[in-house]
Amino acid sequence: MALPEGRHFVRGDDGYEDARRSTVWNQRVPDRYPAVIVQALDDDDIVAALAYAKANDLQVGIRSGGHSWAANHLRDGGLLLDMHGFDQARIDKDKMVAVAGPGKGGSILAAELDAEGLFFPAGHCKGVCIGGYLLQGGYGWNSRVLGPACESVIGLDVITADGEKRYIDADNHPDLYYAARGAGPGFFAVVTAFHLKLYAKPAICGMSFYAYPFECADEVFTWAREISADVDRRVELQIVATRSVPDVGIDGPAIVLASPVFADDEKEAEKALALLGTCPAIDKALAKVPYAPTDLPTWYTAVMGNYLEDHRYSADNMWTSASAADLMPGIHRILQTLPPHPAHFLWLNWGPSPARADMAYSVEAEIYLALYGGWMDEGDDEKYADWPRANMAEMAHLATGIQLADENLGQRPAKFATDEAMARLDKARAAYDPDGRFYPWMGRV
Structure with missing residues (x-):
């Protein structure tokens, strides 16, 4: 399966540097250069990118909104999968559930929910997309009551390293679901949609x-x-x-x-x-x-x-x-x-x-x-x-x-999960990403 025409950039191509810099929201863009950048718009783009990475023995970094202070997604020599185009959202008011892509802006989702009299603990900053925000935990509006936003992730649509599409929740691939709620930039699958529990808008x-x-x-x-x-x-x-x-x-x-x-x-x-x-x-x-x-x-x-x-x-x-x-x-x-x-x-x-x-x-x-x-x-x-x-x-x-x-793990490694949680994450990574296709956290090899 070929990479999407017009939406992939090999280092040295026209448009590569613009594509690389556009993945970081602020002006401090690290001097790290992926071998190829793929701007995904559908599941087929992701499957093709993962197949290309496997065929060329490349590790994969993932970007949704690019608000990582350390630009964790930018790594030298790998494949960068830009998920910013997955910005859809479906709101089911009757079921109090939303299904949203990782590139959906949190403040945009908050406004759409507000119009329906609904609420979700979205992040505090404009421009932050829900992908990285939810994977790392998600301290957001009213989170001292509702908990970190990842607690309100009731399921996810993901594509694993082998190119398989899976729905995960507490009953389906529970170890992968466990990892998706807190592993952050060390998560070892590609999220295409989050299934979110919604709440009534506070008066x-x-x-x-x-x-x-x-x-x-x-x-x-x-x-x-x-x-x-x-x-x-x-x-x-x-x-x-x-x-x-x-x-x-x-x-x-x-x-x-x-x-x-x-x-x-x-x-x-x-x-x-x-x-x-x-x-x-x-x-x-x-x-x-x-x-x-x-x-x-x-x-x-x-x-x-x-x-x-x-x-x-x-x-x-x-x-x-x-x-x-x-x-x-x-x-x-x-x-x-x-x-x-x-x-x-x-x-x-x-x-x-x-x-x-x-x-x-x-x-x-x-x-x-x-x-x-x-x-x-x-x-x-x-x-x-x-x-x-x-x-x-x-x-x-x-x-x-x-x-x-x-996080600033690349410059100052520090503990972000309990020892028990890290052991469980390592075990799940070995099962779902045995070849180490997805990058781990910076500061931890």
């Missing part, structure tokens, strides 16, 4: 907003750690430290608490957010909005102020349940070395979490910390690119592991 989407100067760091983060178990699960307490918040007129450094809440009515929303007004530094706040109604389109616009397509990005992260006293030295170092906006430091109050489904996603903790470096000039790569890795490495002794959403 109210509200928010609170507080901003503090960096001088309040000890008070803010110590308080945030102390209340972590008490934050209503309908609230996403996201703390972002940045050198400026231009969208709200804050020109200097600020620690921003921008917290969505999903509730049945405004009274419940205000009650759920009330705890966030108890910070001991409240009198020093640069801005105070205890409650305001909002919606997801507004949130998407606000979030994207930190993720600009004309910038170059690097990222790293950690899960931790360490005390504030143990975390503060590292946090002070982060704030002291923080590059200019849009670089930022994210603190997320996540747990303690309920028991999770049996799936490869298996490492989390009470607090999630992530660093995002963002800059424009390629000449500043040496100055800024290593900032996330260096700071997370300094705090690694406090980590229980990392989240694959913001």
Whole structure:
């Protein structure tokens, strides 16, 4: 079976470099060059690409939206399967199920569901497609209530290394289904569609907003750690430290608490957010909005102020349940070395979490910390690119592991699944991909 005419590019072909660069959403495209890129539009394209890879002894990388900070899908010498064209979605309101391709934009799906009075915990950033997002776990809107989005994946259509089309779920190929919910960029099959459990749209989407100067760091983060178990699960307490918040007129450094809440009515929303007004530094706040109604389109616009397509990005992260006293030295170092906006430091109050489904996603903790470096000039790569890795490495002794959403495994290998989960993944990979056709995670051979 021949590769699709006009939609495959061998290195050196006209159009190859455009095809390669278009698979990375930001401007920092690694110097890694697949031997061939295939832009798939149907199952036959995938089967042909896998047959070509086997015939030419090439490993296969897969891209859906290209939002991997590390561009995990770009590998030297292999075959890159670009799944961005699989952007269809069917919504069955009666069955509360959607079937969507890996190239479907999460924010687009969220809008389509919203119009039907439905909801799914899609990712927080525009442009992120559901393929990589769901495979790695999927922390999204209202995920503290609904769980990581992969828990709401009830089945998948996949094509395995042998070119076979399979439907997988808890009863059909359960080991492959287990892997699909959390293996992320190390998943060893091609997903052509996700079957998603849907939810009723929350009646109210509200928010609170507080901003503090960096001088309040000890008070803010110590308080945030102390209340972590008490934050209503309908609230996403996201703390972002940045050198400026231009969208709200804050020109200097600020620690921003921008917290969505999903509730049945405004009274419940205000009650759920009330705890966030108890910070001991409240009198020093640069801005105070205890409650305001909002919606997801507004949130998407606000979030994207930190993720600009004309910038170059690097990222790293950690899960931790360490005390504030143990975390503060590292946090002070982060704030002291923080590059200019849009670089930022994210603190997320996540747990303690309920028991999770049996799936490869298996490492989390009470607090999630992530660093995002963002800059424009390629000449500043040496100055800024290593900032996330260096700071997370300094705090690694406090980590229980990392989240694959913001992985930096190629530069800093770290634990992203329990030992038991990794053993099960390795066993399933040996069964479904015995020749190692699909690339494993960077940083793990």
